[in-house]
Amino acid sequence: xxxxxxxxxxxxxxxxxxxxxxxxxxxxxxxxxxxxxxxxxxxxxxxxxxxxxxxxxxxxxxxxxxxxxxxxxxxxxxxxxxxxxxxxxxxxxxxxxxxxxxxxxxxxxxxxxxxxxxxxxxxxxxxxxxxxxxxxxxxxxxxxxxxxxxxxxxxxxx
Numbered sequence: 001x002x003x004x005x006x007x008x009x010x011x012x013x014x015x016x017x018x019x020x021x022x023x024x025x026x027x028x029x030x031x032x033x034x035x036x037x038x039x040x041x042x043x044x045x046x047x048x049x050x051x052x053x054x055x056x057x058x059x060x061x062x063x064x065x066x067x068x069x070x071x072x073x074x075x076x077x078x079x080x081x082x083x084x085x086x087x088x089x090x091x092x093x094x095x096x097x098x099x100x101x102x103x104x105x106x107x108x109x110x111x112x113x114x115x116x117x118x119x120x121x122x123x124x125x126x127x128x129x130x131x132x133x134x135x136x137x138x139x140x141x142x143x144x145x146x147x148x149x150x151x152x153x154x155x156x157x158x
Contacts, residue, residue: 002105009104010132015095022077031130035068043075043083050143058147
């Protein structure tokens with residue numbers, strides 16, 4: 001897992017849903033101020049929904065603290081648009097089907113589901129500066145308390 005002080009590659013080509021619109025971009029384009037990047041596997045699944053819902057409920061708190069939120073999953077931008085409407089998500093959702101961001105964060109892990117093994121992103125979060133410098137990492141997210149975990153880490157960072 002990437003560590004505080006390391007730099008995340010911000011030049012990765014991505015697709016994102018920003019303010020309801022799909023755009024081709026890089027992470028550099030999205031990092032306008034300090035940002036919490038929350039990585040999860042897939043929309044419309046129990047734990048992932050809890051994780052993003054916690055962020056959606058606290059989005060105004062993060063804004064007041066001077067932080068943006070970006071959530072990243074393998075879902076398409078079309079899925080993200082529907083998901084944002086359903087979950088009341090006003091922050092940026094990045095489509096990362098090839099796990100570019102998870103790879104850059106050294107956050108790919110072996111998983112198992114229904115007896116099948118595969119590689120996928122760890123459920124984790126990064127706090128980053130606009131230049132990609134990592135300020136903090138949460139390696140194992142508590143899905144229900146994700147926003148509170150991030151706010152506590154932001155308070156530690158200052």
